[in-house]
Amino acid sequence: MIEDLGRAMIEALEEDIREKFRRSGYTLTSQRRAVLDALEEAGGHPSTEDVYLIVKQKNPRVALGTVYQALSVLEEIGVITSKHWAESPTRYDLNVRPHLDIRCTRCSQVSEVPGVELGNLESQIRQNTPYEVQSTTLVVEGLCPNCQKG
Amino acid sequence: MIEDLGRAMIEALEEDIREKFRRSGYTLTSQRRAVLDALEEAGGHPSTEDVYLIVKQKNPRVALGTVYQALSVLEEIGVITSKHWAESPTRYDLNVRPHLDIRCTRCSQVSEVPGVELGNLESQIRQNTPYEVQSTTLVVEGLCPNCQKG
DNA sequence: TGCAAAACAGGAACGGTTATTGATCGAGGA
DNA sequence: TCCTCGATCAATAACCGTTCCTGTTTTGCA
Ligand SMILES: [Mn+2]
Ligand SMILES: [Mn+2]
Ligand SMILES: [Zn+2]
Ligand SMILES: [Zn+2]
Numbered sequence: 630m631i632e633d634l635g636r637a638m639i640e641a642l643e644e645d646i647r648e649k650f651r652r653s654g655y656t657l658t659s660q661r662r663a664v665l666d667a668l669e670e671a672g673g674h675p676s677t678e679d680v681y682l683i684v685k686q687k688n689p690r691v692a693l694g695t696v697y698q699a700l701s702v703l704e705e706i707g708v709i710t711s712k713h714w715a716e717s718p719t720r721y722d723l724n725v726r727p728h729l730d731i732r733c734t735r736c737s738q739v740s741e742v743p744g745v746e747l748g749n750l751e752s753q754i755r756q757n758t759p760y761e762v763q764s765t766t767l768v769v770e771g772l773c774p775n776c777q778k779g
Numbered sequence: 780m781i782e783d784l785g786r787a788m789i790e791a792l793e794e795d796i797r798e799k800f801r802r803s804g805y806t807l808t809s810q811r812r813a814v815l816d817a818l819e820e821a822g823g824h825p826s827t828e829d830v831y832l833i834v835k836q837k838n839p840r841v842a843l844g845t846v847y848q849a850l851s852v853l854e855e856i857g858v859i860t861s862k863h864w865a866e867s868p869t870r871y872d873l874n875v876r877p878h879l880d881i882r883c884t885r886c887s888q889v890s891e892v893p894g895v896e897l898g899n900l901e902s903q904i905r906q907n908t909p910y911e912v913q914s915t916t917l918v919v920e921g922l923c924p925n926c927q928k929g
Numbered sequence: 930t931g932c933a934a935a936a937c938a939g940g941a942a943c944g945g946t947t948a949t950t951g952a953t954c955g956a957g958g959a
Numbered sequence: 960t961c962c963t964c965g966a967t968c969a970a971t972a973a974c975c976g977t978t979c980c981t982g983t984t985t986t987g988c989a
Contacts, residue, residue, distance in 0.1 A: 655966090656955080656966070656967080658954085658955090658966090658967065658968085660968070677945080678944095691968085691969080692969045693946095693970095694946090694968085694971085695968060695969070697945095697946065697947075698967085713863075713865040718944080718946090719865075719945085719946090731910050731912070733910065734913060740910065742904055742907050744903070744906075744907045745903045746903065747900070748898065750895070750900075753894070753895045754879070754881070754919060756894075757892050757893055757894045758890065758921070759923075759924045760890065760921035760922060760924070761921050761922040761927055762881070762919065762920075762921040763884060763921045764918075764919070764920045764921075765918070765919045765920075767900075767915060767916070767917055767918075768914075768915070768917075768918055769904060769912065769914070769916075770913050770914045771908070771913045772911040772913065773909075773910055777911055805935090806935075806936080806985095806986065806987075808935090808985085810936080810937075840937095841937085841938080842938045842939060842940090843938095843939095843977095844937085844938075844939080844940085844977090844978080845937060845938070847976095847977065847978075848936085848978095868977090869976085869977090930989100931989090932987105932988090933986100933987095933988090933989105934985105934988100935986070935987090936984080936985070936986080937982105937983080937984070937985080938981100938982095938984090939980100940979100940980090941979080941980075941981100942977105942978080942979070942980090943977080943978070944975105944977090944978100946973105947972105947974070947975095948971100948972085948974085949972075950969100950970090950971090950972100951968105951969095951970095952967105952968080952969080952970100953966105953967080953968070954965105954966080955963105955964100955965095955966085956963105956964100956965095957962100957963095958962085958963085959962080
């Protein structure tokens with residue numbers, strides 16, 4: 630789980646991040662670096678607002694729009710990914726490998742679900758539609774352990 | 780596909796609809812009937828706005844808020860279902876049986892994908908998360924045949 | 930037919946996101 | 960090192976889909 634990676638791992642990824650910026654032509658500005666750091670600090674799957682609040686702690690001058698734009702650039706160059714759940718803002722993830730996340734319908738906490746195998750699902754879909762399939766995403770919701778007690 | 784059902788089938792469902800209203804305590808008002816008719820007329824998987832525009836043709840006094848509320852009631856009592864795709868408004872469906880829909884990322888047209896078997900996916904998920912799973916939805920996007928030519 | 934409850938029309942407000950504009954930054958060349 | 964110009968940024972307005980609010984109309988029911 631990305632939550633457990635910690636600073637050491639982030640620094641191991643450092644060179645990869647620089648490489649992606651270099652290849653894209655975008656510049657790794659202090660704001661984009663701050664957004665990346667905030668994503669790490671947030672730990673889980675923060676919304677833009679979550680990231681904004683963390684970034685503002687260290688640099689109160691940063692604008693919300695800048696965070697939106699930074700996240701969009703970071704996603705475009707493959708440094709982060711995003712996921713959408715209904716009735717919830719977009720959430721971002723340092724884990725760019727395909728994986729399953731579940732969101733609590735009560736407190737919005739997102740956790741990763743390991744060991745789920747989608748099998749031949751995508752090829753099944755391709756065989757049964759004339760559409761050119763671009764993405765198939767499994768959106769899972771439920772009650773987190775904490776909220777089950779309530 | 781619900782698009783091919785036509786008026787005969789809708790009238791066959793008529794009694795079922797009345798029954799669901801009766802059991803829920805909601806009343807089948809003229810506006811809710813108009814929304815239902817509009818869903819049928821729209822044919823596919825219309826958004827609230829789509830439904831609103833059709834309803835307004837016959838009754839220009841109906842308010843957009845009323846359409847939102849009517850669709851919400853119809854969904855609550857199980858007469859219709861809704862689905863969400865990222866970057867697209869909620870879409871409604873007269874087909875209340877579990878099934879797969881794919882949305883075109885270019886023109887937003889939604890079509891149903893038959894013959895896809897999810898298998899033990901949900902039980903796999905339940906085994907790998909402490910969350911109490913409430914819903915797992917497969918969200919599929921692609922390019923429809925028309926838009927592939929463009 | 931009369932009354933309370935439900936539903937409605939119209940419009941304001943809302944949350945998340947994108948667009949616009951002018952100021953600032955910073956990489957690369959003189 | 961200093962300039963320059965495109966990239967980025969801050970601030971704020973606008974946008975879109977949706978919900979909420981208020982006063983009015985309709986409905987089911989006694
Ligand atoms: Mn994740
Ligand atoms: Mn459908
Ligand atoms: Zn929870
Ligand atoms: Zn299309």
